[in-house]
Amino acid sequence: MPLHTLIVDFNSYFASVEQQERPELRGRPVAIVPVMTERTSCIAASLDAKRHGVKTGTPVAEARQMCPGLVVIEARSELYVQYHHRLVAMIERCVPVTEVLSIDEVRCDLPGDFSRREKAQAIAQQIKRTITHEAGPCLTSSIGIAPNAFLAKVASDLVKPDGLVLFDDPDLPGCLYELSLRDLPGIGHNMEQRLLAAGFDSVEKLCAASRADLRRIWGGIEGERFYDGLHGAVVYRPATQTGSTIGHSHVLPPDMRNESSALATLHRLLQKAAMRLRHSASYAGGLHLSLRYVGRDRWSDALTFLETQDTRELIRVFNQLWDRRPTSARAQPIGVGVTLFHLSPAHNHTATLFETGDARTGLNAAIDRLNRKLGKNTVVYGGALGALHYAPIRIAFNRIPDVALEGGETDDELLATPADIQNARSSRTSRASLKSPRRQAGVF
Numbered sequence: 162m163p164l165h166t167l168i169v170d171f172n173s174y175f176a177s178v179e180q181q182e183r184p185e186l187r188g189r190p191v192a193i194v195p196v197m198t199e200r201t202s203c204i205a206a207s208l209d210a211k212r213h214g215v216k217t218g219t220p221v222a223e224a225r226q227m228c229p230g231l232v233v234i235e236a237r238s239e240l241y242v243q244y245h246h247r248l249v250a251m252i253e254r255c256v257p258v259t260e261v262l263s264i265d266e267v268r269c270d271l272p273g274d275f276s277r278r279e280k281a282q283a284i285a286q287q288i289k290r291t292i293t294h295e296a297g298p299c300l301t302s303s304i305g306i307a308p309n310a311f312l313a314k315v316a317s318d319l320v321k322p323d324g325l326v327l328f329d330d331p332d333l334p335g336c337l338y339e340l341s342l343r344d345l346p347g348i349g350h351n352m353e354q355r356l357l358a359a360g361f362d363s364v365e366k367l368c369a370a371s372r373a374d375l376r377r378i379w380g381g382i383e384g385e386r387f388y389d390g391l392h393g394a395v396v397y398r399p400a401t402q403t404g405s406t407i408g409h410s411h412v413l414p415p416d417m418r419n420e421s422s423a424l425a426t427l428h429r430l431l432q433k434a435a436m437r438l439r440h441s442a443s444y445a446g447g448l449h450l451s452l453r454y455v456g457r458d459r460w461s462d463a464l465t466f467l468e469t470q471d472t473r474e475l476i477r478v479f480n481q482l483w484d485r486r487p488t489s490a491r492a493q494p495i496g497v498g499v500t501l502f503h504l505s506p507a508h509n510h511t512a513t514l515f516e517t518g519d520a521r522t523g524l525n526a527a528i529d530r531l532n533r534k535l536g537k538n539t540v541v542y543g544g545a546l547g548a549l550h551y552a553p554i555r556i557a558f559n560r561i562p563d564v565a566l567e568g569g570e571t572d573d574e575l576l577a578t579p580a581d582i583q584n585a586r587s588s589r590t591s592r593a594s595l596k597s598p599r600r601q602a603g604v605f
């Protein structure tokens with residue numbers, strides 16, 4: 162099985178950020194609380210506090226008893242979100258980030274060459290080095306590498322702090338046998354009881370269970386998904402109608418609040434989204450464009466089309482949408498966003514008559530490879546020129562708490578909502594409508 166997934170999990174994240182910012186806290190037991198009162202519970206604990214048994218959920222009064230000298234600090238969410246974005250950007254320079262799992266955990270699917278054992282290990286080391294040099298030595302992480310996300314998660318939980326664990330063919334499934342059932346994602350107290358009742362009292366026995374056994378114990382398809390996860394299969398969750406999207410938004414700095422800079426920024430964001438689409442082995446069947454204007458007015462429109470992962474085809478659809486924007490003199494753009502939707506996994510994709518063919522696929526792959534190898538923006542389509550220094554790429558933040566605190570850089574409201582996706586029309590019908598007199602921009 163090729164190594165498909167790398168998961169980075171930051172150790173004692175909130176406490177580590179505080180120790181990085183405040184050197185006097187390093188090496189001391191630290192607990193983070195949401196508000197400064199003795200009646201609350203810890204939301205995070207530093208390594209030294211954990212050694213005394215303090216963990217997330219421990220009441221403060223109890224924590225002080227367990228751990229004399231405990232330093233209790235009120236959480237600074239804004240700071241943790243800022244660090245999060247910086248850390249994700251640092252990882253992104255080593256390997257494309259596929260999904261942000263939480264504020265202190267990201268998943269990266271390993272493209273092409275990166276899925277070889279030595280290369281995957283080298284990337285993990287590079288991520289750790291980059292973070293130590295650029296964010297600081299307190300921000301340690303545990304990295305897990307495995308044939309799928311389920312096993313990578315298990316691997317990342319195995320050694321803390323500062324772990325690097327790789328599960329590969331020769332080690333699987335034996336390397337899992339010493340774990341307890343509860344160490345596996347998806348097994349909580351209740352599921353453990355059901356497994357014990359069915360005679361599966363060890364991970365070794367669980368690994369020997371059949372798919373049908375697990376379906377029966379879980380009572381449905383989740384059991385089969387667990388089976389696939391445990392056995393290293395790469396499981397693609399079926400895309401729901403409004404579920405998965407890939408989107409980027411950006412608030413324009415004052416000197417770029419004009420149409421040409423907005424256009425260049427959008428091209429850059431679109432090309433980045435297309436690269437992520439290909440890295441996640443998906444196709445998109447919809448594109449949503451959103452603009453915010455001075456005065457807070459938002460305009461957006463969306464089109465659907467035959468599913469593709471080709472940048473040039475996406476640019477073609479994008480240009481159709483761009484032509485529909487309001488262009489009155491007062492329409493000064495202040496924020497831009499693009500979202501790809503109607504995503505479906507490559508293995509569900511059926512080639513069509515309109516497919517662009519091998520040459521275009523090869524071109525996209527070559528551009529992605531150059532950008533991975535030599536740094537992003539090494540090769541871009543011309544439309545993005547003029548925005549390369551201004552469009553830092555961020556991923557969607559819907560799982561990051563307190564995103565409003567992030568300020569300035571991105572704007573979630575510029576990404577497609579389920580309603581936007583539902584209202585999207587086909588690009589093929591719209592091609593005809595472009596010939597008719599230009600409609601007034603209704604939403605504006």
Ligand SMILES: [Mg+2]
Nearest residue numbers: 170171172265
């Ligand atoms: Mg963590």
